[in-house]
Amino acid sequence: EIVLTQSPDTLSLSPGETATLFCRASQSVNSNYLAWYQQKPGQAPRLLIYHSSTRATGIPDNFSGSGSGTDFTLTISRLQPEDFAVYFCQQYDRPPQTFGQGTRVEAK
Amino acid sequence: QVQLVQSGAEVKKPGSSLKISCKASGVSFNSYAINWVRQAPGQGLEWMGGIIPIFGTIKYSEKLHGRVTFTADGSSSTAHMELTSLRSEDTAVYYCAGLGLYETTGFDYFQHWGLGTHVTVSS
Numbered sequence: 540e541i542v543l544t545q546s547p548d549t550l551s552l553s554p555g556e557t558a559t560l561f562c563r564a565s566q567s568v569n570s571n572y573l574a575w576y577q578q579k580p581g582q583a584p585r586l587l588i589y590h591s592s593t594r595a596t597g598i599p600d601n602f603s604g605s606g607s608g609t610d611f612t613l614t615i616s617r618l619q620p621e622d623f624a625v626y627f628c629q630q631y632d633r634p635p636q637t638f639g640q641g642t643r644v645e646a647k
Numbered sequence: 648q649v650q651l652v653q654s655g656a657e658v659k660k661p662g663s664s665l666k667i668s669c670k671a672s673g674v675s676f677n678s679y680a681i682n683w684v685r686q687a688p689g690q691g692l693e694w695m696g697g698i699i700p701i702f703g704t705i706k707y708s709e710k711l712h713g714r715v716t717f718t719a720d721g722s723s724s725t726a727h728m729e730l731t732s733l734r735s736e737d738t739a740v741y742y743c744a745g746l747g748l749y750e751t752t753g754f755d756y757f758q759h760w761g762l763g764t765h766v767t768v769s770s
Contacts, residue, residue, distance in 0.1 A: 574756035583760035631755040638692040
């Protein structure tokens with residue numbers, strides 16, 4: 540199965556700053572079949588990005604995704620207080636669909 | 648809007664079975680897939696598999712194959728997940744997660760999520 544490794548584990552930032560989160564795959568993820576989710580404590584994950592760079596419905600444009608092959612990035616610009624959460628990447632190129640271990644974005 | 652409403656929390660004994668329901672509204676069940684994802688306490692997310700009710704297509708993760716069964720009832724727009732031979736390692740929050748079939752396989756990413764069902768397996 541494709542193993543996804545996210546970095547860093549934790550990112551400490553202030554509101555207004557830019558968060559850059561990385562997701563590296565153990566094998567190439569074809570067709571950029573990679574998604575990003577946000578999860579807040581006690582809540583279900585929320586889809587942010589699919590196909591590596593397509594924002595899901597209702598996701599603000601300060602969230603952007605990029606990358607291809609084995610290296611993908613989620614960028615959150617102009618961090619808002621509600622953006623502090625855990626973020627997961629997920630590949631759906633090859634079953635089983637797998638998730639990264641998550642990156643926590645916390646307020647400094 | 649799309650809502651996935653899951654059944655309530657469960658406490659189970661090791662070796663017993665579990666069945667969770669997920670009722671969809673705001674979406675045509677005929678053009679929708681339901682996947683199941685679980686999250687152990689303090690851990691990441693694990694895809695368990697999914698079902699496309701209109702086609703009867705079912706995929707199971709190899710890890711759980713043989714212990715898990717997915718079913719769906721189109722008349723009530725409800726999907727069910729049954730997990731047998733429960734172990735302490737099955738303690739987790741179980742989510743149903745849906746995806747429309749337009750330009751997807753149904754098992755790709757997860758567009759809509761239920762609130763989760765907390766399951767505790769303990770003697």
